[in-house]
Amino acid sequence: MITSVSEVRVRIAPSPTGYLHVGTARTALFNWLFARKNNGKFLLRIEDTDQERSKPEFEQDIIEGLKWLGLDWDEPIVYQSQRLDLYRREAQRLLEMGKAYPCFCTPEELEERRQAMLAKGIAPKYDRKCRRLTQVERERLIKEGRPYVLRFAMPLEGEVVFHDIIRGEIRFANRELDDFVIVKSDGFPTYNFACVVDDHEMGITHVIRGEDHISNTPRQLHLYMALGYEPPQFAHLPLLLGSDRSKLSKRHGAVSLNEYRKMGILPEAMVNFLALLGWYPRDQQEIKTREQLIAEFELSDVKPSGAIFDLEKLLWMNGHYIRQKPVDELARMVIPYFAQQGWIHDPPTEDEWSYLLKVTPLIQERMRTLSEAVELAEFFYREPEGYDDKARSRLSKDGVAELLSELSNRLEALIEFSVEQVEETVRQLAAERGLKAAEVIHPTRAAVTGRMEGPSLFHLMEVLGKERCVGRLRKAVRILNSGSLAAAEK
RNA sequence: GGCCCCGUCGUCUAGCCCGGUUCAGGACGCCGGCCUCUCAAGCCGGAGGUCGCGGGUUCAAAUCCCGCCGGGGCCA
Numbered sequence: 001m002i003t004s005v006s007e008v009r010v011r012i013a014p015s016p017t018g019y020l021h022v023g024t025a026r027t028a029l030f031n032w033l034f035a036r037k038n039n040g041k042f043l044l045r046i047e048d049t050d051q052e053r054s055k056p057e058f059e060q061d062i063i064e065g066l067k068w069l070g071l072d073w074d075e076p077i078v079y080q081s082q083r084l085d086l087y088r089r090e091a092q093r094l095l096e097m098g099k100a101y102p103c104f105c106t107p108e109e110l111e112e113r114r115q116a117m118l119a120k121g122i123a124p125k126y127d128r129k130c131r132r133l134t135q136v137e138r139e140r141l142i143k144e145g146r147p148y149v150l151r152f153a154m155p156l157e158g159e160v161v162f163h164d165i166i167r168g169e170i171r172f173a174n175r176e177l178d179d180f181v182i183v184k185s186d187g188f189p190t191y192n193f194a195c196v197v198d199d200h201e202m203g204i205t206h207v208i209r210g211e212d213h214i215s216n217t218p219r220q221l222h223l224y225m226a227l228g229y230e231p232p233q234f235a236h237l238p239l240l241l242g243s244d245r246s247k248l249s250k251r252h253g254a255v256s257l258n259e260y261r262k263m264g265i266l267p268e269a270m271v272n273f274l275a276l277l278g279w280y281p282r283d284q285q286e287i288k289t290r291e292q293l294i295a296e297f298e299l300s301d302v303k304p305s306g307a308i309f310d311l312e313k314l315l316w317m318n319g320h321y322i323r324q325k326p327v328d329e330l331a332r333m334v335i336p337y338f339a340q341q342g343w344i345h346d347p348p349t350e351d352e353w354s355y356l357l358k359v360t361p362l363i364q365e366r367m368r369t370l371s372e373a374v375e376l377a378e379f380f381y382r383e384p385e386g387y388d389d390k391a392r393s394r395l396s397k398d399g400v401a402e403l404l405s406e407l408s409n410r411l412e413a414l415i416e417f418s419v420e421q422v423e424e425t426v427r428q429l430a431a432e433r434g435l436k437a438a439e440v441i442h443p444t445r446a447a448v449t450g451r452m453e454g455p456s457l458f459h460l461m462e463v464l465g466k467e468r469c470v471g472r473l474r475k476a477v478r479i480l481n482s483g484s485l486a487a488a489e490k
Numbered sequence: 491g492g493c494c495c496c497g498u499c500g501u502c503u504a505g506c507c508c509g510g511u512u513c514a515g516g517a518c519g520c521c522g523g524c525c526u527c528u529c530a531a532g533c534c535g536g537a538g539g540u541c542g543c544g545g546g547u548u549c550a551a552a553u554c555c556c557g558c559c560g561g562g563g564c565c566a
Contacts, residue, residue, distance in 0.1 A: 114566080118566080123493085171494095176493055210563095212564065214495065218494095238495090276517090277502070278502095280502080284516050285516090286503095303503075304495075307501090308501060312501080313518045316517090376530095426527090436527095439527095445527075454528070457528080458527085
């Protein structure tokens with residue numbers, strides 16, 4: 001329980017060795033929610049000590065992704081690569097206290113002994129050879145210029161116990177832990193070491209991270225104790241899983257947040273969806289605003305079992321948020337997608353914008369993502385290339401050519417090409433011919449849009465305008481009369 | 491292989507701590523109906539879980555205890 005009077009401080013600590021993963025985004029979200037809920041601070045630390053794999057573009061992606069989600073951090077970003085002195089100083093302290101020691105074993109030697117242990121069926125751990133070196137021997141080897149790493153001198157007996165906010169008590173026997181490396185031969189700290197030093201130095205009170213870090217926790221706890229730091233509380237979030245229940249990765253589909261952004265997922269939908277992966281509101285109401293999420297979030301209510309990332313549900317939720325959008329706002333969001341098709345400019349001209357404002361409400365309730373707008377709005381911007389299967393079969397019925405021809409004439413004669421006038425004309429024609437309105441509407445839709453599903457016919461025709469509607473109807477008539485419908489496949 | 495975590499409808503989950511009020515509730519998806527010019531949206535309804543398995547405790551267990559199995563993670 002959080003009874004401490006000190007301020008809550010949490011952090012997200014991604015390494016810029018890849019694009020922002022949705023799992024990292026979820027971890028960031030939970031940290032952020034926890035911080036906001038408790039009036040604490042949410043911090044960002046970039047773990048860029050891996051010189052080889054860290055890339056500025058990944059760092060950019062991470063920063064932009066977090067901003068996009070609205071997960072704002074409260075203090076300047078901390079870069080591990082800029083605090084090497086700090087790690088060196090703390091490592092030196094451990095060395096002087098005898099809680100760390102230099103190890104001169106070469107990778108080859110280590111590998112050889114590991115194989116030997118494996119062959120004997122023993123769990124392969126460092127055999128602590130260099131821990132038994134005398135001070136004199138160590139100094140001699142260092143003076144010889146032999147490369148070495150620094151290892152933590154793990155207690156040989158006893159156990160570490162910690163209380164995980166989500167899982168309760170977790171314990172590890174010290175004998176299972178080995179003398180792990182804290183400083184590599186190039187002088188860079190290892191993950192576990194830098195993480196502990198930083199979390200302490202940054203005043204982190206709660207470490208909220210993925211379940212895959214549980215086995216790092218006992219090592220880190222030993223570091224806290226050895227360095228004389230007060231350990232934070234831990235909460236290990238359930239992993240995000242793919243459909244086969246293994247850790248979510250590229251082979252399961254899109255995993256970087258950016259892919260979802262490009263797809264046209266709204267940040268509020270992503271936040272809402274991610275919040276529900278492992279946590280559930282007490283009132284069982286799933287659609288929540290950011291403010292509600294903050295108010296209702298409870299770390300201790302997080303479920304410990306892994307959660308499959310269900311794209312279908314995300315799409316549903318995104319559709320929900322899209323439908324909530326004011327039309328002009330949605331229209332604005334769709335601009336880049338249409339511009340990419342070459343349909344409009346970005347920013348759009350005045351005419352393009354007013355047309356877009358008429359198109360948008362007609363596709364709004366059918367969209368699940370912004371990118372789907374392209375498919376849904378295509379016939380508003382381009383003459384249908386042909387007709388899909390259903391449309392062709394509807395057009396091929398007897399009398400359709402004559403019917404559409406007559407309709408096109410009557411529509412052409414309209415002074416005011418409005419929803420009401422068009423509807424009136426269509427129904428009138430149907431009535432005169434003793435047809436049901438649908439029998440005129442369906443082929444008309446096929447001729448005008450090339451398909452059988454879409455927005456209300458009369459509304460869509462008004463937006464399209466007289467000229468285009470009449471033109472498309474007559475084109476269909478020509479195709480039907482020339483008997484080339486079969487070739488007009490989409 | 492060692493250690494650790496997890497196990498309620500296909501999926502996200504409520505309920506489990508404080509055993510009975512639950513012939514296990516909600517959401518996504520699926521199926522059907524209504525609406526309707528189609529699709530969608532919306533509304534209404536339905537199918538779907540022997541609560542991983544086995545034993546025990548108890549008048550009573552998804553809920554407590556023990557064992558097992560399965561899945562996953564980390565280290566290798």
